[in-house]
Amino acid sequence: MKIADVIHEMTLFSGLDNKSLSEYSAQFRLRSFSKDEIIAAEGDACTSLAVIVKGGAAMQKYTPEGDYVTIGLLREKAYFGEELLFGKHERYACTLEAVMSSEVLFIPSDVILSLMEKCPVVKENYMRILSERIHAQNMRIAILAQKGARQKIAYYLLMLLHEQGDGAVHLPGSKEVIAKLLSMPRPSFSRELLLMEKEGILHLHGKEIEILDKSRLETDLAEK
Numbered sequence: 001m002k003i004a005d006v007i008h009e010m011t012l013f014s015g016l017d018n019k020s021l022s023e024y025s026a027q028f029r030l031r032s033f034s035k036d037e038i039i040a041a042e043g044d045a046c047t048s049l050a051v052i053v054k055g056g057a058a059m060q061k062y063t064p065e066g067d068y069v070t071i072g073l074l075r076e077k078a079y080f081g082e083e084l085l086f087g088k089h090e091r092y093a094c095t096l097e098a099v100m101s102s103e104v105l106f107i108p109s110d111v112i113l114s115l116m117e118k119c120p121v122v123k124e125n126y127m128r129i130l131s132e133r134i135h136a137q138n139m140r141i142a143i144l145a146q147k148g149a150r151q152k153i154a155y156y157l158l159m160l161l162h163e164q165g166d167g168a169v170h171l172p173g174s175k176e177v178i179a180k181l182l183s184m185p186r187p188s189f190s191r192e193l194l195l196m197e198k199e200g201i202l203h204l205h206g207k208e209i210e211i212l213d214k215s216r217l218e219t220d221l222a223e224k
Contacts, residue, residue, distance in 0.1 A: 003030050007025060011125055012107075012122065015121040016115075029105070030104070030106075031106065032103055033055070033101070034101055038097055039097065040092050042062065046090055046092055047085075047090075048106040049085060050081050051077070051078070051105040051107070052077065052104055053077070054076060054102055055076070055100045056076065056102060057078075057102060058070050058177050058181075059073070060094060062095060068095075070173075071181075072140060073173050073177065074096075080096055085112065086109070086113070149188050149192045150220050152183070152184065153192055154218075155221055157202070157211065158221065161211055175190060193209075199216070201216045
């Protein structure tokens with residue numbers, strides 16, 4: 001994968017002319033990561049904007065005992081570190097870990113700042129990216145606000161269905177990672193999914209989940 005093939009599809013550079021972009025693209029770095037490899041570690045200084053251009057990653061918060069909580073999942077075209085580059089808090093608050101073979105583009109903060117000063121459209125795009133991050137955090141809070149396992153799963157599946165827009169959803173990580181994201185034990189997550197399949201609400205195909213009865217998901221959510 002070449003950097004030139006990636007940057008033209010990025011939200012950050014939407015509306016930017018090729019000449020302006022070509023002046024800076026030589027300073028971008030495209031790196032490959034294997035599954036479970038750390039892309040950015042908690043406590044490290046954030047000096048670049050990271051963009052998942054292929055694959056996916058999980059935002060993990062580790063405890064001193066080695067356990068972890070999944071704070072969020074990032075799919076292709078997602079950004080990481082955008083809220084840190086120009087604030088007082090410049091160190092990562094969590095670890096970014098690849099959940100599959102991934103390609104990540106790193107854009108230095110000084111390059112972004114220079115582009116913002118030269119091209120106002122980049123600043124507008126950056127504000128949009130920050131807004132989307134806030135929305136994602138609000139969705140995370142909404143998931144955690146659900147009281148029971150069934151309600152958390154129903155909320156999450158309905159959210160994925162809204163994002164992916166068809167009768168089936170694709171889990172962006174392993175069941176263990178998704179269970180961590182929903183703040184529930186992996187056995188409870190799997191058991192609840194199997195029960196929902198038995199009730200005819202959905203059908204499981206590995207990471208693919210076919211939604212058979214959307215109204216039942218909405219009813220389960222309303223009954224919290």
